[in-house]
Amino acid sequence: MNDETTTPRPTNFIRQIIDADLAAGKNQGRVATRFPPEPNGYLHIGHAKSIVLNFGIAQDYNGSCNLRFDDTNPAKEDIEYVESIKQDVQWLGYQWTNLYYASDYFDKLYDFAVQLIKLGKAYVCDLNSEQMRELRGTLTQPGKDSPYRNRTVAENLGLFDRMRTGEFADGSRVLRAKIDMTSPNINLRDPTIYRIKKDADHHQTGKSWCIYPMYDYTHCLSDMLEGITHSICTLEFEDHRPLYDWVLDTLKTPCHPQQIEFSRLNLEYTVMSKRKLTELVQKQLVDGWSDPRMPTIAGMRRRGFTPESLRDFCNRIGVTKSDNVVEMSVLEDCIRTDLNERAIRRMAVLNPLKVTLTNCPVDKIEYLDAANHPQKPELGNRQIPFTNELYIDRNDFMEQPPKGFKRLIPGGEVRLRNAYVMRCDEVIKDAQGNVTELRCSYDAATLGVNPEGRKVGGVIHWVSARHAVRTEVRLYDRLFNVPNPDAASSKENKEYTAFLNPGSLQPLTACALEPALAEATATDRFQFEREGYFCLDEKMLALGKRVFNRTVTLRDTWAKAGK
């Protein structure tokens, strides 16, 4: 189990910067971070990396971490997303010091903009977006000044006020910072800081604003207003840092948070961009944001991942500035490590094949003790009914076995887990030659002891047919069938959706589970022995249907050897 008190403190370049700042006596020894999502989608595992980083720092340095919604674009945002984000952050195990919205600062932001105008550092520009793009220049050519760049302060003040009151149409004017149209950094070529969205209905402020501030302008000031000391964001904002600093320097704000950038997480066999995840949801290529195959926090929760395993993952992958693609095996190891400790063991036959025990009386029911966890006797036992009709998994029987096969073969013996050794005497088939039933006999002298004079190599799981709980089980596999869907997409010039794995969801509707599983509750985690880790699907359960999701398979060296 991932006990936070025994897990060594993570170390990374950002924590080193903080250590150095503390040692230098910066910020009066205060450490204040924030997690600033835009509520335009659900959080994913990449956000978890940022959450664990920001909240983790606050925890370890006795600092604070705010949750702040970066809600400056009402066109794309929705209250559904703010609710899901709050839930996901808390589920991950964190509690924010303060909950804020950038929209809380709209009045102040407006006043700062007026100040910028008065300072001669911002102007209203009447260029439309195409004209603006033309004058912006290119990566290699400098831009040209806007014809509106030298309006008087009074004129700018008047125009900006009229933008605010809704006098002008969307797109007709913007407020721009007056910096340098020839800067090699395009972000400094008089960036737009306010635009008109007259008819937008903002989830927090309703229709009270006709103009909305842009990210670059809003973020630094929001950080400043909250007294953030270290403003941690991803690498693509590195080029924006001069603008972040320009706004605060120009306005001579009382404090100046330090922006630090780290590289975002990439995970094999999935996509992480919100645009793409949103598209998968909207085109119904998946079952909503919480589809168990999605890399969203909500999806992984439904799949059966634990907060502990996700935090462990985030700490294992580290924080750097180098581009990275993390292998799925790391995530899988995190969840296996956690679930191996806590999951109760059960037997579940996913692809039932009927077995009749010819030497067992038809009316006999024997209750056998089975440990809930092989390494943890304190977790107790349960009793499993053993009768003359059983189900075993079709994959555990082969007529023509490959060499090394340790399971059941005609005439061969196998150990029934938690029960007796059984021999296959007869194979029954239908007219098409499909195996429909096995007629076997068990050795009553082998309960808890090995048979004498022979070695039984294999152990398989089973369920009493008469007592079986018939339940649907859903098996999941990677969402995409290539490690890097984005790269494959551009390389083969196809939509990334062309690489979706058609076999990523395999519903098994006729599974036979041991009786104890009928009492499973939403929070229980199970190991179905020899199969993997499973939990009830929370969404189906709410709909009144019991379905088990496979979180992850067990490590399977036999299956691997066959490949």
Place this chain on the structure above:
RNA sequence: UGGGGUGUCGCCAAGCGGUAAGGCACUGGAUUUUGAUUCCAGCAUACCUAGGUUCGAAUCCUAGCACCCCAGCCA
């Protein structure tokens, strides 16, 4: 061809001038009524390349090379 970044094992990632941590993966082997777990062993004469400085360089200098990001009234 402008600017900003990054290059250490298959994948992450320590290292901060004193002679290559760790995790995942992988390969052996032991124990096992889960082909699971656990355990034990192995796994970079080598740090993008080439020069240079130094007693000593992954760490400093110089010149290259490769990859990523930026031309939204998105964040």
